[in-house]
Amino acid sequence: MAAAISNNYKGSKLLFSFILTRRTMTFKSYCTLALVICSLGRCFAEDDHEMEEFLKREFSLTKPYQGVGSSGSSHWELMGDSMVTTEQVRLTPDMQSRQGAVWSRIPCHLKDWEMQVHFKIHGQGKKNLNGDGLAIWYTKERMQKGPVFGNMDNFTGLGVFVDTYPNEEKHLEAQKKRYTPRTQRIFPFVLAMVGNGSISYDHERDGRPTELGGCNAMVRNLKHDTFLFIRYVRRRLTVMIDIEGQHEWRDCLDIPGVRLPQGYYFGASAITGDLSDNHDIISLKLYQLTVLRTQKEEEEAEEEITIPSVDNIDLLRVGQSEEGMSGVAIFFTVLFSMLGCFLLIVVGLVVYSHWSENRRKRFY
Ligand SMILES: *[C@@H]1O[C@H](CO)[C@@H](O)[C@H](O)[C@H]1NC(C)=O
Ligand SMILES: *[C@@H]1O[C@H](CO)[C@@H](O)[C@H](O)[C@H]1NC(C)=O
Ligand SMILES: [Ca+2]
Secondary structure, eight states, X not given: OHHHHHHHHHHHHHHHHHHXXXXXXXXXXXXXHHHHHHHHHXXXXXXHSOOEXXXXXXXXXXXXXXXXXXXTTSSEEEEETOEEOSSOEEEEOSSSSOEEEEXXXXXXXXXXXXXXXXXXXXXXXXXXXXXXXXXXXXXXOOSOOOTBTTBOSSOEEEEEEEEOSOHHHHHHHHTTOOOOTTTOOOSSEEEEEEEESSOOOOGGGTTGGGOOEXXXXXXXXXXXXXXXEEEEETTEEXXXXXXXXXXXXXXXXXXSOEEOOSSBEEEEXXXXXXXXXXXXXXXXXXXXXXXXXXXXXXXXXXXOOOSOEETTHHHHHHHHHHHTOOHHHHHHHHHHHHHHHHHHHHHHHHHHHHHHHHHHHXXX
């Protein structure tokens, strides 16, 4: 009761001070307010696109993994060193130089979908003495071995990687170099990449040149369950993670204009090298999303996509390289801009004094 009152009191005090300061509100705070209202409006607009979801069993991999790895009638096929137990599909054991995968046998023709991945990465190795990570796929190709987390390079489609070993950072460290804190990635790192059949994944740089976005995710050797969430709706790719054991999704990346063809295959793969980990898939749950589209969106959705691509990919990259500007570069940019302005002012003053002197001379 007391708490409620004090809360109420706090509320009205806030309102009161808001009214008081309202008069002195600067233009800037009006802008902020306008922005807040706009973003609220957007939330409601999102709600208007109410979504319904259906679990699609034929694209889901759940306990007890009936027939997986033994029966040809199963919807899923194992490859490489992967194996099924009652508890999980183990893509790789905690041993060196293994690779394994599990692939759906059925191409998926859904337009909008959501994949919830329940996974577990664990092993004997201490921090940074483990590797290499796992990947979730939606690609044209299936059942191919290769260097990209156990799948082929130059794949066609979407890959979401949980990279547990910082190859590039370790390499730089050996040369006593490092990224600025802003551009440094903390591993394990989750990232997304879209391939079109001729884009190579740069393993030595942990996929940095082709990264669409990503986030840090401390997923190893945890007692609680860890989840990855991949949503593809109206050409918008969203990846979220739930790794704190709080049953809350945390944003990882969100990119509009991702064009993925229909009829590709879902899969999961993992690889170990000198360093290793158990890479386990506990479940893959695929939901079909029923989305309301505006007429324009409906028309857009009708045009067929044949090659995966991302709109404005160059802008994404430009954004990344701008972010990559080091502190020194920013310092010099600011310095030279200031010098430039100063020079302009000096030139302006000199020209002006000449001009007014001439004018004075003319008057005499
Ligand atoms: C794939 O993407 C690259 C880089 O964006 C581009 O240069 C290439 O032409 C694309 N290939 C195809 C087959 O679309
Ligand atoms: C992948 O594509 C790149 C560029 O198109 C090419 O140089 C490379 O040989 C390809 N790699 C494989 C394994 O096909
Ligand atoms: Ca790596």
